[in-house]
Amino acid sequence: MAKYDCTKCPGYCCSYPAIIVTKRDSERMAKYFGMTVEAMEKKYIRSAYGFSRIMKRKKDKYFNKICQFFDTEARRCTIYEARPAGCREYPGKGSCGYYDFLTFERDAQNDKNYVSTTHHED
Numbered sequence: 001m002a003k004y005d006c007t008k009c010p011g012y013c014c015s016y017p018a019i020i021v022t023k024r025d026s027e028r029m030a031k032y033f034g035m036t037v038e039a040m041e042k043k044y045i046r047s048a049y050g051f052s053r054i055m056k057r058k059k060d061k062y063f064n065k066i067c068q069f070f071d072t073e074a075r076r077c078t079i080y081e082a083r084p085a086g087c088r089e090y091p092g093k094g095s096c097g098y099y100d101f102l103t104f105e106r107d108a109q110n111d112k113n114y115v116s117t118t119h120h121e122d
């Protein structure tokens, strides 16, 4: 059973600079939005860090920037059914390093809402 609870996390993994979108992810997203792959990619995808397809991002109060599809108030994915494979698989091994860190800090600081503002620079 997973040792983390994404509903108690501000969505750190969605703030990664390179959320990779595969060709298949692109096709799924295009279908979800009722758009052509070309139009969807033009609107939502960019190339950077050596990847041809990664998610565009937007501003976020905690992490500086976060995936464009993240609801920054409700702190959740807004395209859950159409999210890329990488988002489905993450964090993978039954535990999440960020969640472990959050749990540790929340206990240590006796603040169940503590959020680490660690963020990545573009």
Ligand code: SF4
Binding pocket: 004, 005, 006, 009, 010, 011, 012, 013, 014, 090, 091, 096, 097, 098, 099
């Ligand atoms: S960082 Fe970990 S706990 Fe937080 S949303 Fe991502 S997978 Fe879930």
Ligand code: SF4
Binding pocket: 013, 014, 015, 019, 055, 067, 068, 069, 070, 071, 076, 077, 078, 079, 080, 083, 084, 087
């Ligand atoms: S598509 Fe959804 S799960 Fe994936 S990074 Fe964006 S907001 Fe997070």
